[in-house]
Amino acid sequence: MLTPENLASSLPLGDRFNGELVLAVDSGGTKTSCTLARIGADRQWTILGTGGSSAGNPRAVGLEASVKAICQSVKSATAEAGLDSFPCHRAVFAVAGTLHEPIRRDLCRRLTEMELAEECFVVPDLIPLVVGCGSSISIGLIAGTGSVAIGRDSSGNYAVSGGWGPLLGDDGSGFAIGRAALRVTLSSLESGKKNSGLVQQVCVALGARSSQEIKTMIAGTSDLRELVASLAPIVLSVANHADPLCVAITKRAAADLAEIIQSLQARMKIPPDGMNIALSGGVLQADSPVTHQLAKELSTRGFQAKLDRIDDPVLPILNMLAQPELPRRLEILP
Missing domain, CATH: 3.30.420.40 (ATPase, nucleotide binding domain)
Structure with a gap:
Protein backbone atom coordinates (compact mmCIF):
# COMPACT_ATOMS: atom_id res chain seq x y z
CA MET A 1 0.00 0.00 0.00
CA LEU A 126 7.97 8.13 -10.42
CA ILE A 127 4.34 8.99 -9.67
CA PRO A 128 4.03 12.32 -11.57
CA LEU A 129 5.13 10.64 -14.81
CA VAL A 130 1.86 8.70 -14.94
CA VAL A 131 -0.47 10.88 -12.86
CA GLY A 132 0.40 14.11 -14.64
CA CYS A 133 0.45 12.79 -18.20
CA GLY A 134 -3.26 13.27 -18.93
CA SER A 135 -3.87 9.61 -19.76
CA SER A 136 -5.55 7.03 -17.53
CA ILE A 137 -3.41 4.22 -18.97
CA SER A 138 0.27 5.05 -19.03
CA ILE A 139 3.83 3.98 -18.34
CA GLY A 140 6.66 6.16 -17.12
CA LEU A 141 10.29 5.21 -17.76
CA ILE A 142 13.30 6.85 -16.12
CA ALA A 143 16.77 6.03 -17.42
CA GLY A 144 19.46 8.12 -15.79
CA THR A 145 22.27 6.73 -13.66
CA GLY A 146 19.83 3.90 -12.89
CA SER A 147 16.65 2.69 -14.57
CA VAL A 148 13.09 2.08 -13.35
CA ALA A 149 9.57 2.13 -14.77
CA ILE A 150 6.08 2.62 -13.37
CA GLY A 151 2.74 1.72 -14.91
CA ARG A 152 -0.87 2.74 -14.27
CA ASP A 153 -3.82 0.72 -15.52
CA SER A 154 -7.43 1.73 -16.22
CA SER A 155 -8.42 0.81 -12.63
CA GLY A 156 -5.94 3.26 -11.15
CA ASN A 157 -3.53 0.58 -9.93
CA TYR A 158 0.20 1.12 -10.08
CA ALA A 159 3.15 -1.25 -10.49
CA VAL A 160 6.90 -0.69 -10.52
CA SER A 161 9.47 -2.57 -12.59
CA GLY A 162 13.23 -2.28 -12.31
CA GLY A 163 14.99 0.02 -9.88
CA TRP A 164 17.06 -2.89 -8.60
CA GLY A 165 20.29 -0.94 -8.32
CA PRO A 166 23.66 -1.49 -10.03
CA LEU A 167 24.39 -4.88 -8.45
CA LEU A 168 21.24 -6.61 -9.72
CA GLY A 169 19.81 -4.40 -12.44
CA ASP A 170 19.80 -0.84 -13.79
CA ASP A 171 19.55 -2.34 -17.28
CA GLY A 172 19.65 0.27 -20.05
CA SER A 173 20.82 2.96 -17.64
CA GLY A 174 23.80 5.28 -17.74
CA PHE A 175 25.56 2.88 -15.40
CA ALA A 176 24.86 -0.10 -17.68
CA ILE A 177 26.04 1.82 -20.76
CA GLY A 178 29.18 3.00 -18.99
CA ARG A 179 29.85 -0.51 -17.70
CA ALA A 180 29.57 -1.90 -21.23
CA ALA A 181 32.02 0.72 -22.51
CA LEU A 182 34.40 -0.06 -19.66
CA ARG A 183 34.21 -3.82 -20.34
CA VAL A 184 34.98 -3.26 -24.03
CA THR A 185 37.92 -1.05 -23.08
CA LEU A 186 39.41 -3.50 -20.56
CA SER A 187 38.93 -6.43 -22.93
CA SER A 188 40.60 -4.55 -25.78
CA LEU A 189 43.55 -3.45 -23.66
CA GLU A 190 44.12 -6.89 -22.14
CA SER A 191 43.89 -8.72 -25.48
CA GLY A 192 46.28 -6.33 -27.19
CA LYS A 193 43.78 -5.48 -29.91
CA LYS A 194 44.07 -2.25 -31.85
CA ASN A 195 42.38 0.41 -29.80
CA SER A 196 39.14 1.71 -31.29
CA GLY A 197 37.88 5.26 -30.98
CA LEU A 198 35.69 4.28 -28.02
CA VAL A 199 38.56 2.61 -26.17
CA GLN A 200 40.80 5.61 -26.67
CA GLN A 201 38.10 8.01 -25.49
CA VAL A 202 37.41 5.97 -22.35
CA CYS A 203 41.12 5.91 -21.54
CA VAL A 204 41.36 9.68 -21.97
CA ALA A 205 38.28 10.22 -19.80
CA LEU A 206 39.79 8.08 -17.02
CA GLY A 207 43.30 9.44 -17.44
CA ALA A 208 44.59 5.89 -17.84
CA ARG A 209 46.79 4.17 -20.44
CA SER A 210 46.52 0.52 -19.45
CA SER A 211 44.07 -1.98 -18.03
CA GLN A 212 46.08 -2.07 -14.81
CA GLU A 213 45.73 1.69 -14.34
CA ILE A 214 41.98 1.45 -14.93
CA LYS A 215 41.61 -1.40 -12.43
CA THR A 216 43.62 0.54 -9.86
CA MET A 217 41.34 3.53 -10.36
CA ILE A 218 38.23 1.38 -9.97
CA ALA A 219 39.56 -0.15 -6.76
CA GLY A 220 40.29 3.28 -5.29
CA THR A 221 37.14 5.19 -6.21
CA SER A 222 34.66 6.13 -3.49
CA ASP A 223 31.66 6.19 -5.84
CA LEU A 224 32.01 3.45 -8.43
CA ARG A 225 28.47 3.89 -9.72
CA GLU A 226 29.00 7.54 -10.63
CA LEU A 227 32.42 6.85 -12.12
CA VAL A 228 31.06 4.14 -14.41
CA ALA A 229 27.95 6.13 -15.35
CA SER A 230 30.13 9.13 -16.25
CA LEU A 231 31.36 7.15 -19.28
CA ALA A 232 27.87 6.86 -20.82
CA PRO A 233 27.99 10.29 -22.54
CA ILE A 234 30.96 9.05 -24.57
CA VAL A 235 28.87 6.23 -26.04
CA LEU A 236 25.87 8.52 -26.60
CA SER A 237 27.79 11.41 -28.17
CA VAL A 238 26.92 12.50 -31.68
CA ALA A 239 30.49 11.84 -32.77
CA ASN A 240 30.08 8.14 -31.92
CA HIS A 241 26.64 7.52 -33.43
CA ALA A 242 28.23 5.47 -36.23
CA ASP A 243 30.89 3.72 -34.13
CA PRO A 244 30.13 -0.04 -34.30
CA LEU A 245 30.93 -0.62 -30.63
CA CYS A 246 28.78 2.31 -29.52
CA VAL A 247 25.93 1.25 -31.80
CA ALA A 248 25.98 -2.26 -30.27
CA ILE A 249 25.91 -0.87 -26.72
CA THR A 250 23.09 1.53 -27.62
CA LYS A 251 20.99 -1.24 -29.16
CA ARG A 252 21.49 -3.41 -26.07
CA ALA A 253 20.41 -0.55 -23.78
CA ALA A 254 17.29 0.13 -25.86
CA ALA A 255 16.37 -3.57 -25.89
CA ASP A 256 16.77 -3.78 -22.11
CA LEU A 257 14.57 -0.71 -21.56
CA ALA A 258 11.96 -2.10 -23.95
CA GLU A 259 11.99 -5.34 -21.96
CA ILE A 260 11.24 -3.41 -18.75
CA ILE A 261 8.29 -1.72 -20.46
CA GLN A 262 7.00 -4.94 -22.00
CA SER A 263 7.24 -6.78 -18.69
CA LEU A 264 5.27 -4.04 -16.96
CA GLN A 265 2.68 -3.93 -19.76
CA ALA A 266 2.11 -7.69 -19.62
CA ARG A 267 1.97 -7.75 -15.82
CA MET A 268 -0.66 -5.00 -15.70
CA LYS A 269 -2.53 -6.29 -18.78
CA ILE A 270 -2.27 -2.88 -20.47
CA PRO A 271 -3.11 -2.94 -24.20
CA PRO A 272 0.08 -2.41 -26.24
CA ASP A 273 -1.62 0.17 -28.43
CA GLY A 274 -3.00 3.53 -27.43
CA MET A 275 -1.02 3.94 -24.23
CA ASN A 276 1.15 6.89 -23.27
CA ILE A 277 4.82 6.29 -22.38
CA ALA A 278 6.62 9.16 -20.65
CA LEU A 279 10.42 9.13 -20.96
CA SER A 280 12.69 10.89 -18.49
CA GLY A 281 16.36 10.84 -17.50
CA GLY A 282 19.70 11.73 -19.06
CA VAL A 283 19.94 8.56 -21.18
CA LEU A 284 16.60 9.35 -22.85
CA GLN A 285 17.30 12.89 -24.04
CA ALA A 286 15.50 13.88 -27.25
CA ASP A 287 18.67 13.53 -29.36
CA SER A 288 19.93 10.37 -27.64
CA PRO A 289 20.48 7.34 -29.89
CA VAL A 290 18.91 5.22 -27.13
CA THR A 291 15.66 7.19 -27.44
CA HIS A 292 15.52 6.66 -31.20
CA GLN A 293 16.45 2.99 -30.92
CA LEU A 294 13.88 2.46 -28.13
CA ALA A 295 11.11 3.72 -30.40
CA LYS A 296 12.16 1.20 -33.06
CA GLU A 297 12.44 -1.59 -30.51
CA LEU A 298 8.97 -0.96 -29.13
CA SER A 299 7.50 -0.87 -32.63
CA THR A 300 9.15 -4.21 -33.41
CA ARG A 301 7.53 -5.64 -30.29
CA GLY A 302 4.07 -4.54 -31.41
CA PHE A 303 3.67 -1.39 -29.34
CA GLN A 304 1.72 1.48 -30.87
CA ALA A 305 2.28 3.97 -28.09
CA LYS A 306 2.74 7.70 -27.84
CA LEU A 307 6.22 8.52 -26.55
CA ASP A 308 6.51 11.78 -24.62
CA ARG A 309 9.97 13.05 -23.71
CA ILE A 310 9.87 14.86 -20.34
CA ASP A 311 12.68 17.43 -20.45
CA ASP A 312 11.81 19.00 -17.10
CA PRO A 313 10.65 16.58 -14.35
Whole structure:
Protein backbone atom coordinates (compact mmCIF):
# COMPACT_ATOMS: atom_id res chain seq x y z
CA MET A 1 0.00 0.00 0.00
CA LEU A 2 1.34 3.39 -0.93
CA THR A 3 -0.41 6.36 0.63
CA PRO A 4 0.75 9.93 -0.10
CA GLU A 5 0.88 11.75 3.20
CA ASN A 6 -1.47 14.73 3.51
CA LEU A 7 -0.82 16.67 6.69
CA ALA A 8 -2.37 20.12 7.09
CA SER A 9 -0.16 22.77 8.67
CA SER A 10 -1.23 25.50 11.07
CA LEU A 11 -1.10 28.15 8.33
CA PRO A 12 -4.28 30.16 7.74
CA LEU A 13 -5.96 29.63 4.39
CA GLY A 14 -4.49 31.92 1.75
CA ASP A 15 -6.46 34.18 -0.54
CA ARG A 16 -7.38 32.13 -3.63
CA PHE A 17 -9.05 35.01 -5.45
CA ASN A 18 -6.15 35.38 -7.88
CA GLY A 19 -5.52 31.65 -8.13
CA GLU A 20 -3.95 28.94 -6.05
CA LEU A 21 -0.25 29.14 -5.24
CA VAL A 22 1.45 25.75 -5.55
CA LEU A 23 4.92 24.30 -5.14
CA ALA A 24 6.22 21.56 -7.44
CA VAL A 25 9.44 19.97 -6.18
CA ASP A 26 11.48 17.23 -7.83
CA SER A 27 14.25 15.88 -5.61
CA GLY A 28 16.66 13.15 -6.64
CA GLY A 29 20.11 11.78 -6.06
CA THR A 30 21.87 14.64 -7.85
CA LYS A 31 19.80 17.79 -7.40
CA THR A 32 16.53 19.29 -6.18
CA SER A 33 14.38 21.59 -8.33
CA CYS A 34 11.41 23.68 -7.20
CA THR A 35 8.88 25.69 -9.18
CA LEU A 36 6.39 28.09 -7.64
CA ALA A 37 3.31 28.53 -9.82
CA ARG A 38 -0.20 29.91 -9.74
CA ILE A 39 -3.11 27.71 -10.80
CA GLY A 40 -5.92 29.78 -12.33
CA ALA A 41 -9.64 29.11 -12.47
CA ASP A 42 -9.12 27.43 -15.85
CA ARG A 43 -6.73 24.95 -14.14
CA GLN A 44 -3.81 26.29 -16.19
CA TRP A 45 -0.56 27.02 -14.37
CA THR A 46 1.73 30.04 -14.64
CA ILE A 47 5.31 29.78 -13.38
CA LEU A 48 6.25 32.57 -10.97
CA GLY A 49 9.66 31.47 -9.73
CA THR A 50 12.16 28.61 -9.75
CA GLY A 51 14.88 27.45 -7.41
CA GLY A 52 17.36 24.65 -6.99
CA SER A 53 19.64 23.00 -4.47
CA SER A 54 21.58 19.81 -3.80
CA ALA A 55 20.51 16.15 -3.76
CA GLY A 56 17.44 15.32 -1.69
CA ASN A 57 17.04 11.54 -1.84
CA PRO A 58 16.65 10.67 1.87
CA ARG A 59 17.97 7.16 1.39
CA ALA A 60 21.16 8.57 -0.12
CA VAL A 61 21.75 11.76 1.91
CA GLY A 62 19.65 11.18 5.03
CA LEU A 63 16.41 12.74 6.21
CA GLU A 64 17.90 15.94 7.61
CA ALA A 65 19.88 16.71 4.47
CA SER A 66 16.82 15.94 2.34
CA VAL A 67 14.66 18.40 4.28
CA LYS A 68 17.39 21.04 4.08
CA ALA A 69 17.81 20.63 0.30
CA ILE A 70 14.06 20.80 -0.35
CA CYS A 71 13.57 23.84 1.89
CA GLN A 72 16.47 25.63 0.20
CA SER A 73 14.98 25.05 -3.24
CA VAL A 74 11.59 26.33 -2.05
CA LYS A 75 13.21 29.38 -0.47
CA SER A 76 14.99 30.20 -3.73
CA ALA A 77 11.81 29.82 -5.81
CA THR A 78 9.61 31.92 -3.52
CA ALA A 79 12.29 34.61 -3.26
CA GLU A 80 12.61 34.81 -7.05
CA ALA A 81 8.82 35.25 -7.28
CA GLY A 82 8.84 37.89 -4.54
CA LEU A 83 6.42 35.78 -2.49
CA ASP A 84 8.74 34.45 0.18
CA SER A 85 6.42 35.66 2.97
CA PHE A 86 3.17 34.41 1.38
CA PRO A 87 1.91 30.92 2.26
CA CYS A 88 1.43 28.48 -0.61
CA HIS A 89 -1.76 26.46 -0.76
CA ARG A 90 -0.54 23.06 -1.92
CA ALA A 91 2.83 21.43 -2.50
CA VAL A 92 3.77 18.16 -4.15
CA PHE A 93 7.24 16.87 -3.32
CA ALA A 94 8.24 14.12 -5.76
CA VAL A 95 11.26 12.59 -4.04
CA ALA A 96 13.48 9.71 -5.08
CA GLY A 97 13.97 7.03 -2.44
CA THR A 98 10.49 7.36 -0.90
CA LEU A 99 8.77 4.20 -2.13
CA HIS A 100 9.18 2.92 1.43
CA GLU A 101 6.18 4.35 3.28
CA PRO A 102 7.83 5.14 6.67
CA ILE A 103 10.48 7.24 4.94
CA ARG A 104 7.79 9.11 3.00
CA ARG A 105 5.72 9.75 6.13
CA ASP A 106 8.69 11.04 8.12
CA LEU A 107 9.74 13.35 5.32
CA CYS A 108 6.22 14.70 4.85
CA ARG A 109 5.85 15.33 8.56
CA ARG A 110 9.08 17.31 8.64
CA LEU A 111 8.17 19.35 5.56
CA THR A 112 4.73 20.09 7.00
CA GLU A 113 6.35 21.33 10.20
CA MET A 114 8.38 23.76 8.09
CA GLU A 115 5.04 25.33 6.97
CA LEU A 116 5.99 25.38 3.30
CA ALA A 117 2.33 25.00 2.28
CA GLU A 118 -1.12 24.48 3.73
CA GLU A 119 -1.20 20.95 2.30
CA CYS A 120 1.91 18.86 1.71
CA PHE A 121 2.04 15.70 -0.40
CA VAL A 122 5.16 13.55 -0.62
CA VAL A 123 5.17 10.95 -3.40
CA PRO A 124 7.87 8.85 -5.07
CA ASP A 125 9.46 10.68 -8.00
CA LEU A 126 7.97 8.13 -10.42
CA ILE A 127 4.34 8.99 -9.67
CA PRO A 128 4.03 12.32 -11.57
CA LEU A 129 5.13 10.64 -14.81
CA VAL A 130 1.86 8.70 -14.94
CA VAL A 131 -0.47 10.88 -12.86
CA GLY A 132 0.40 14.11 -14.64
CA CYS A 133 0.45 12.79 -18.20
CA GLY A 134 -3.26 13.27 -18.93
CA SER A 135 -3.87 9.61 -19.76
CA SER A 136 -5.55 7.03 -17.53
CA ILE A 137 -3.41 4.22 -18.97
CA SER A 138 0.27 5.05 -19.03
CA ILE A 139 3.83 3.98 -18.34
CA GLY A 140 6.66 6.16 -17.12
CA LEU A 141 10.29 5.21 -17.76
CA ILE A 142 13.30 6.85 -16.12
CA ALA A 143 16.77 6.03 -17.42
CA GLY A 144 19.46 8.12 -15.79
CA THR A 145 22.27 6.73 -13.66
CA GLY A 146 19.83 3.90 -12.89
CA SER A 147 16.65 2.69 -14.57
CA VAL A 148 13.09 2.08 -13.35
CA ALA A 149 9.57 2.13 -14.77
CA ILE A 150 6.08 2.62 -13.37
CA GLY A 151 2.74 1.72 -14.91
CA ARG A 152 -0.87 2.74 -14.27
CA ASP A 153 -3.82 0.72 -15.52
CA SER A 154 -7.43 1.73 -16.22
CA SER A 155 -8.42 0.81 -12.63
CA GLY A 156 -5.94 3.26 -11.15
CA ASN A 157 -3.53 0.58 -9.93
CA TYR A 158 0.20 1.12 -10.08
CA ALA A 159 3.15 -1.25 -10.49
CA VAL A 160 6.90 -0.69 -10.52
CA SER A 161 9.47 -2.57 -12.59
CA GLY A 162 13.23 -2.28 -12.31
CA GLY A 163 14.99 0.02 -9.88
CA TRP A 164 17.06 -2.89 -8.60
CA GLY A 165 20.29 -0.94 -8.32
CA PRO A 166 23.66 -1.49 -10.03
CA LEU A 167 24.39 -4.88 -8.45
CA LEU A 168 21.24 -6.61 -9.72
CA GLY A 169 19.81 -4.40 -12.44
CA ASP A 170 19.80 -0.84 -13.79
CA ASP A 171 19.55 -2.34 -17.28
CA GLY A 172 19.65 0.27 -20.05
CA SER A 173 20.82 2.96 -17.64
CA GLY A 174 23.80 5.28 -17.74
CA PHE A 175 25.56 2.88 -15.40
CA ALA A 176 24.86 -0.10 -17.68
CA ILE A 177 26.04 1.82 -20.76
CA GLY A 178 29.18 3.00 -18.99
CA ARG A 179 29.85 -0.51 -17.70
CA ALA A 180 29.57 -1.90 -21.23
CA ALA A 181 32.02 0.72 -22.51
CA LEU A 182 34.40 -0.06 -19.66
CA ARG A 183 34.21 -3.82 -20.34
CA VAL A 184 34.98 -3.26 -24.03
CA THR A 185 37.92 -1.05 -23.08
CA LEU A 186 39.41 -3.50 -20.56
CA SER A 187 38.93 -6.43 -22.93
CA SER A 188 40.60 -4.55 -25.78
CA LEU A 189 43.55 -3.45 -23.66
CA GLU A 190 44.12 -6.89 -22.14
CA SER A 191 43.89 -8.72 -25.48
CA GLY A 192 46.28 -6.33 -27.19
CA LYS A 193 43.78 -5.48 -29.91
CA LYS A 194 44.07 -2.25 -31.85
CA ASN A 195 42.38 0.41 -29.80
CA SER A 196 39.14 1.71 -31.29
CA GLY A 197 37.88 5.26 -30.98
CA LEU A 198 35.69 4.28 -28.02
CA VAL A 199 38.56 2.61 -26.17
CA GLN A 200 40.80 5.61 -26.67
CA GLN A 201 38.10 8.01 -25.49
CA VAL A 202 37.41 5.97 -22.35
CA CYS A 203 41.12 5.91 -21.54
CA VAL A 204 41.36 9.68 -21.97
CA ALA A 205 38.28 10.22 -19.80
CA LEU A 206 39.79 8.08 -17.02
CA GLY A 207 43.30 9.44 -17.44
CA ALA A 208 44.59 5.89 -17.84
CA ARG A 209 46.79 4.17 -20.44
CA SER A 210 46.52 0.52 -19.45
CA SER A 211 44.07 -1.98 -18.03
CA GLN A 212 46.08 -2.07 -14.81
CA GLU A 213 45.73 1.69 -14.34
CA ILE A 214 41.98 1.45 -14.93
CA LYS A 215 41.61 -1.40 -12.43
CA THR A 216 43.62 0.54 -9.86
CA MET A 217 41.34 3.53 -10.36
CA ILE A 218 38.23 1.38 -9.97
CA ALA A 219 39.56 -0.15 -6.76
CA GLY A 220 40.29 3.28 -5.29
CA THR A 221 37.14 5.19 -6.21
CA SER A 222 34.66 6.13 -3.49
CA ASP A 223 31.66 6.19 -5.84
CA LEU A 224 32.01 3.45 -8.43
CA ARG A 225 28.47 3.89 -9.72
CA GLU A 226 29.00 7.54 -10.63
CA LEU A 227 32.42 6.85 -12.12
CA VAL A 228 31.06 4.14 -14.41
CA ALA A 229 27.95 6.13 -15.35
CA SER A 230 30.13 9.13 -16.25
CA LEU A 231 31.36 7.15 -19.28
CA ALA A 232 27.87 6.86 -20.82
CA PRO A 233 27.99 10.29 -22.54
CA ILE A 234 30.96 9.05 -24.57
CA VAL A 235 28.87 6.23 -26.04
CA LEU A 236 25.87 8.52 -26.60
CA SER A 237 27.79 11.41 -28.17
CA VAL A 238 26.92 12.50 -31.68
CA ALA A 239 30.49 11.84 -32.77
CA ASN A 240 30.08 8.14 -31.92
CA HIS A 241 26.64 7.52 -33.43
CA ALA A 242 28.23 5.47 -36.23
CA ASP A 243 30.89 3.72 -34.13
CA PRO A 244 30.13 -0.04 -34.30
CA LEU A 245 30.93 -0.62 -30.63
CA CYS A 246 28.78 2.31 -29.52
CA VAL A 247 25.93 1.25 -31.80
CA ALA A 248 25.98 -2.26 -30.27
CA ILE A 249 25.91 -0.87 -26.72
CA THR A 250 23.09 1.53 -27.62
CA LYS A 251 20.99 -1.24 -29.16
CA ARG A 252 21.49 -3.41 -26.07
CA ALA A 253 20.41 -0.55 -23.78
CA ALA A 254 17.29 0.13 -25.86
CA ALA A 255 16.37 -3.57 -25.89
CA ASP A 256 16.77 -3.78 -22.11
CA LEU A 257 14.57 -0.71 -21.56
CA ALA A 258 11.96 -2.10 -23.95
CA GLU A 259 11.99 -5.34 -21.96
CA ILE A 260 11.24 -3.41 -18.75
CA ILE A 261 8.29 -1.72 -20.46
CA GLN A 262 7.00 -4.94 -22.00
CA SER A 263 7.24 -6.78 -18.69
CA LEU A 264 5.27 -4.04 -16.96
CA GLN A 265 2.68 -3.93 -19.76
CA ALA A 266 2.11 -7.69 -19.62
CA ARG A 267 1.97 -7.75 -15.82
CA MET A 268 -0.66 -5.00 -15.70
CA LYS A 269 -2.53 -6.29 -18.78
CA ILE A 270 -2.27 -2.88 -20.47
CA PRO A 271 -3.11 -2.94 -24.20
CA PRO A 272 0.08 -2.41 -26.24
CA ASP A 273 -1.62 0.17 -28.43
CA GLY A 274 -3.00 3.53 -27.43
CA MET A 275 -1.02 3.94 -24.23
CA ASN A 276 1.15 6.89 -23.27
CA ILE A 277 4.82 6.29 -22.38
CA ALA A 278 6.62 9.16 -20.65
CA LEU A 279 10.42 9.13 -20.96
CA SER A 280 12.69 10.89 -18.49
CA GLY A 281 16.36 10.84 -17.50
CA GLY A 282 19.70 11.73 -19.06
CA VAL A 283 19.94 8.56 -21.18
CA LEU A 284 16.60 9.35 -22.85
CA GLN A 285 17.30 12.89 -24.04
CA ALA A 286 15.50 13.88 -27.25
CA ASP A 287 18.67 13.53 -29.36
CA SER A 288 19.93 10.37 -27.64
CA PRO A 289 20.48 7.34 -29.89
CA VAL A 290 18.91 5.22 -27.13
CA THR A 291 15.66 7.19 -27.44
CA HIS A 292 15.52 6.66 -31.20
CA GLN A 293 16.45 2.99 -30.92
CA LEU A 294 13.88 2.46 -28.13
CA ALA A 295 11.11 3.72 -30.40
CA LYS A 296 12.16 1.20 -33.06
CA GLU A 297 12.44 -1.59 -30.51
CA LEU A 298 8.97 -0.96 -29.13
CA SER A 299 7.50 -0.87 -32.63
CA THR A 300 9.15 -4.21 -33.41
CA ARG A 301 7.53 -5.64 -30.29
CA GLY A 302 4.07 -4.54 -31.41
CA PHE A 303 3.67 -1.39 -29.34
CA GLN A 304 1.72 1.48 -30.87
CA ALA A 305 2.28 3.97 -28.09
CA LYS A 306 2.74 7.70 -27.84
CA LEU A 307 6.22 8.52 -26.55
CA ASP A 308 6.51 11.78 -24.62
CA ARG A 309 9.97 13.05 -23.71
CA ILE A 310 9.87 14.86 -20.34
CA ASP A 311 12.68 17.43 -20.45
CA ASP A 312 11.81 19.00 -17.10
CA PRO A 313 10.65 16.58 -14.35
CA VAL A 314 8.87 19.43 -12.58
CA LEU A 315 6.32 19.81 -15.41
CA PRO A 316 4.43 16.55 -14.68
CA ILE A 317 4.23 17.64 -11.05
CA LEU A 318 2.65 20.93 -12.10
CA ASN A 319 0.19 18.97 -14.23
CA MET A 320 -0.68 16.94 -11.13
CA LEU A 321 -1.28 20.10 -9.14
CA ALA A 322 -3.49 21.49 -11.90
CA GLN A 323 -5.93 18.64 -11.31
CA PRO A 324 -8.90 19.48 -9.04
CA GLU A 325 -8.03 16.62 -6.68
CA LEU A 326 -4.78 14.82 -6.00
CA PRO A 327 -4.90 11.04 -5.56
CA ARG A 328 -5.23 10.25 -1.87
CA ARG A 329 -4.36 6.57 -2.12
CA LEU A 330 -2.02 4.88 -4.57
CA GLU A 331 -2.40 1.12 -4.90
CA ILE A 332 0.94 -0.49 -5.78
CA LEU A 333 0.55 -4.03 -7.11
CA PRO A 334 2.86 -6.58 -5.44
